[in-house]
Amino acid sequence: MRHINKERFNDCKPADWNTDALAWSLRVERSVTPKDVIRSIGNKWSLLKPGFIREYGDKCWYSESPRIGTDFDVDHYWPKGRVKNLDGEIVANINGPHTGYWWKAYDVSNYRYSCIFSNRSRGGGGKVDYFPISNENNRAWTKDCESDYNFRVILDPCDIEDVMLLSFEIEPGRVHPSVTEEEDQVGFFRVTNSKMLLNLDHETIVPHRYEIIKTTKATLRYLKLTFQMSDSDLDEEDRAGIVTAKDKLRNLCNRKSPFSAAAMQYVLPFSNADYLADIVDELDLDY
Numbered sequence: 001m002r003h004i005n006k007e008r009f010n011d012c013k014p015a016d017w018n019t020d021a022l023a024w025s026l027r028v029e030r031s032v033t034p035k036d037v038i039r040s041i042g043n044k045w046s047l048l049k050p051g052f053i054r055e056y057g058d059k060c061w062y063s064e065s066p067r068i069g070t071d072f073d074v075d076h077y078w079p080k081g082r083v084k085n086l087d088g089e090i091v092a093n094i095n096g097p098h099t100g101y102w103w104k105a106y107d108v109s110n111y112r113y114s115c116i117f118s119n120r121s122r123g124g125g126g127k128v129d130y131f132p133i134s135n136e137n138n139r140a141w142t143k144d145c146e147s148d149y150n151f152r153v154i155l156d157p158c159d160i161e162d163v164m165l166l167s168f169e170i171e172p173g174r175v176h177p178s179v180t181e182e183e184d185q186v187g188f189f190r191v192t193n194s195k196m197l198l199n200l201d202h203e204t205i206v207p208h209r210y211e212i213i214k215t216t217k218a219t220l221r222y223l224k225l226t227f228q229m230s231d232s233d234l235d236e237e238d239r240a241g242i243v244t245a246k247d248k249l250r251n252l253c254n255r256k257s258p259f260s261a262a263a264m265q266y267v268l269p270f271s272n273a274d275y276l277a278d279i280v281d282e283l284d285l286d287y
Contacts, residue, residue, distance in 0.1 A: 001200075002255040002264075003160040003287050004061050009108045012051025020044070021106035029143070034102035035081050045074040045111055052113040057256025060115035061157040062127075062198045063205050066258040067115070075114040077156060079129045080105040086132035086153060086193060091139065101131075103143035112157065117199040125199035127154065132193070134186070155194040163287045165191050168262035173210030175200045212259040216252050216266045219245050227275035246279050253283045260284070 024041050031037040049072070059066045078101035083091040091098040104110040120126045133139060133151040140148045155162040165187045167178040177184075177191035195201055222245050226238060234242075252263040264285055271280050 004157045062118040064259045073119045075112040075119045084129045173206045209259045216263040223275045
């Protein structure tokens, strides 16, 4: 998971989005059954896919899986229909079930570009309608309620502090909290549950993330080894290999590349190494 800067969301909107989204939102707000109106308006948020791909790369914002041979979803971080808590129960109060965060249905800031394994029900995980919060007393039930964002459980790629809670170094290829339970009980809890709800360690994902890690480590070793060689010991093939390795490292760390968060975390400890001195400023090592 890399940080997604929402300040660039405006650049992802298609022409007339603001006008159309306002009209759709008003239709929903004036209805008795918001969910039915949203369904009748249709999947308009898909219009933002080309912009999201252009700005952030064609990969899932949660798992970082690339889109190959499949379609991706635009997830509503706050569910637009029914809402489930951490136990998978429909959130309800004395007035009945939560009607969903319908007022965010056409709010671009609520969209997350997502693979089907993270967004749909797959293998015991999938975000689907889940939006657990740490205290149900803070749940937003209407448009006029105070936001419950600060009580969220599921990690949000649009929040850099959430992104920094993930580590890929403890068990290569798999997601772990970057904090211990003793250091940050809430953060540890959120990573543990997000890993399950977002399918971050799905069996179809881990091997590919691990392959990126192995490639990153091998590239670092090659650059270190060739840096230690004298110039007279390097032939043209070696010099070409160094150029290729540096280009490979730039691409591995590029935040638009699949699983680049794992690559970045393996490169970061060596950012002051002499053998990276001439390219470190070109590597995307920010979360």
